[in-house]
Amino acid sequence: xxxxxxxxxxxxxxxxxxxxxxxxxxxxxxxxxxxxxxxxxxxxxxxxxxxxxxxxxxxxxxxxxxxxxxxxxxxxxxxxxxxxxxxxxxxx
Amino acid sequence: xxxxxxxxxxxxxxxxxxxxxxxxxxxxxxxxxxxxxxxxxxxxxxxxxxxxxxxxxxxxxxxxxxxxxxxxxxxxxxxxxxxxxxxxxxxxxxxxxxxxxxxxxxxxxxxxxxxxxxxxxxxxxxxxxxxxxxxxxxxxxxxxxxxxxxxxxxxxxxxxxxxxxxxxxxxxxxxxxxxxxxxxxxxxxxxxxxxxxxxxxxxxxxxxxxxxxxxxxxxxxxxxxxxxxxxxxxxxxxxxxxxxxxxxxxxxxxxxxxxxxxxxxxxxxxxxxxxxxxxxxxxxxxxxxxxxxxxxxxxxxxxxxxxxxxxxxxxxxxxxxxxxxxxxxxxxxxxxxxxxxxxxxxxxxxxxxxxxxxx
Numbered sequence: 001x002x003x004x005x006x007x008x009x010x011x012x013x014x015x016x017x018x019x020x021x022x023x024x025x026x027x028x029x030x031x032x033x034x035x036x037x038x039x040x041x042x043x044x045x046x047x048x049x050x051x052x053x054x055x056x057x058x059x060x061x062x063x064x065x066x067x068x069x070x071x072x073x074x075x076x077x078x079x080x081x082x083x084x085x086x087x088x089x090x091x092x
Numbered sequence: 093x094x095x096x097x098x099x100x101x102x103x104x105x106x107x108x109x110x111x112x113x114x115x116x117x118x119x120x121x122x123x124x125x126x127x128x129x130x131x132x133x134x135x136x137x138x139x140x141x142x143x144x145x146x147x148x149x150x151x152x153x154x155x156x157x158x159x160x161x162x163x164x165x166x167x168x169x170x171x172x173x174x175x176x177x178x179x180x181x182x183x184x185x186x187x188x189x190x191x192x193x194x195x196x197x198x199x200x201x202x203x204x205x206x207x208x209x210x211x212x213x214x215x216x217x218x219x220x221x222x223x224x225x226x227x228x229x230x231x232x233x234x235x236x237x238x239x240x241x242x243x244x245x246x247x248x249x250x251x252x253x254x255x256x257x258x259x260x261x262x263x264x265x266x267x268x269x270x271x272x273x274x275x276x277x278x279x280x281x282x283x284x285x286x287x288x289x290x291x292x293x294x295x296x297x298x299x300x301x302x303x304x305x306x307x308x309x310x311x312x313x314x315x316x317x318x319x320x321x322x323x324x325x326x327x328x329x330x331x332x333x334x335x336x337x338x339x340x341x342x343x344x345x346x347x348x349x350x351x352x353x354x355x356x357x358x359x360x361x362x363x364x365x366x367x368x369x370x371x372x373x374x375x376x377x378x379x380x381x382x383x384x385x386x387x388x389x390x391x392x393x394x395x396x397x398x399x400x401x402x403x404x405x406x407x408x409x410x411x412x413x414x415x416x417x418x419x420x421x422x423x424x425x426x427x428x429x430x431x432x433x434x435x436x437x438x439x440x441x442x443x444x445x446x447x448x449x450x451x
Contacts, residue, residue: 008237008238008239008240009238010206010207010237010238010239010241011206011207011208011286011287013336013363014336014337014338014363014364014367015338017362017363019207021178021207021239021240021241023240026240026243026244027240027244028178028207028240028241031178031179031207033362047238048238049238069238072238073236073238076236076237076238076242076243076246077236079243079246079250080232080234080246080256083246083249083250083256084232084234084256084257084258085257085258086257086258086259086260087231087257087258087259087260087263087265087266088260088262088263090257
């Protein structure tokens with residue numbers, strides 16, 4: 001697996017292992033588990049979107065993408081707000 | 093009472109259950125329940141039977157390193173809490189539900205947005221909307237994830253017009269009949285942390301109580317202990333965060349006082365789940381322990397008075413035996429991927445799941 005992919009920090013397990021989901025065309029295609037202290041800041045504490053470059057399946061670089069992270073968070077929040085309502089506000 | 097049954101349906105252990113409240117009414121002959129007074133309220137007279145009708149089933153589906161729990165109520169409503177890891181794309185869950193003859197999910201819960209909990213949400217919604225009777229409503233903590241997995245789930249909600257409801261403490265899921273489902277967490281005002289704002293649910297059916305805590309950590313557990321106290325009591329505890337050391341604090345266990353704990357994680361969890369520290373806490377408290385890693389699918393059935401657990405595979409439910417069976421800590425730590433990591437190695441933690449072929 002080679003090339004540069006969009007990677008999202010899905011979660012950090014037990015404070016130690018960062019789970020990064022690589023995407024292609026809006027679908028997750030692979031998962032990388034890396035030591036959390038390898039993540040670039042601020043992804044180490046706040047997750048977000050990265051550019052992950054692989055050579056022969058090995059990570060050679062991870063770069064934090066602040067604008068993509070911000071845009072994605074805004075659009076996801078807007079979608080969630082548009083689609084959802086509070087259970088307590090539901091009319092029976 | 094609890095009756096433990098192995099894969100062949102053979103009863104392997106029986107003991108009193110719910111007798112704390114004097115409601116034990118099955119006679120309990122032959123078990124070890126101490127009964128020094130024949131005149132106690134253990135006599136069966138019908139009045140001590142719980143007043144609920146029918147049977148509640150809780151199926152902990154073995155999805156490897158992830159969570160998915162199916163609840164079937166006496167009124168035949170279905171609740172699916174989480175849908176496994178993204179790599180399975182819902183297949184293990186859909187197969188299990190189909191085998192149960194289920195064509196509709198009345199209540200689809202995402203405890204939180206991590207890809208090992210909502211990994212099958214989009215596929216489950218699409219499957220039941222297209223080929224079955226659909227999804228009644230979906231419930232979410234309201235804390236989104238940046239992942240495509242989460243985005244695809246929202247897109248499936250959108251495409252199929254699924255009612256999406258955000259829940260908060262104090263809500264009760266609108267489940268028919270005698271099953272009460274209280275939302276204990278998150279609060280109305282959540283922060284941005286996905287795990288900390290996991291949906292915590294407490295189910296009650298007659299004398300039976302079941303608590304499931306998503307991936308909340310010990311700080312949130314402490315908060316719940318302080319704010320809810322005895323409302324957290326539960327006979328059956330769906331163990332938080334796959335048995336991670338970040339969860340199942342002594343404070344939580346002492347307040348909840350579970351008799352039975354159920355852990356969902358892969359046998360060779362790449363994150364060392366369940367953690368030895370947690371299992372040791374179960375040993376100290378003599379909590380009978382089930383783990384999908386060794387028991388496979390784990391089904392709890394109750395009529396509100398008596399409770400039975402059936403497992404796909406036979407294995408001891410003594411927490412010390414589970415502790416013995418988990419890979420030791422050194423072995424687990426050595427699984428931490430070296431730097432740099434080789435992509436593809438990480439897929440081995442999921443039972444039967446194969447990472448998608450890469451073009």
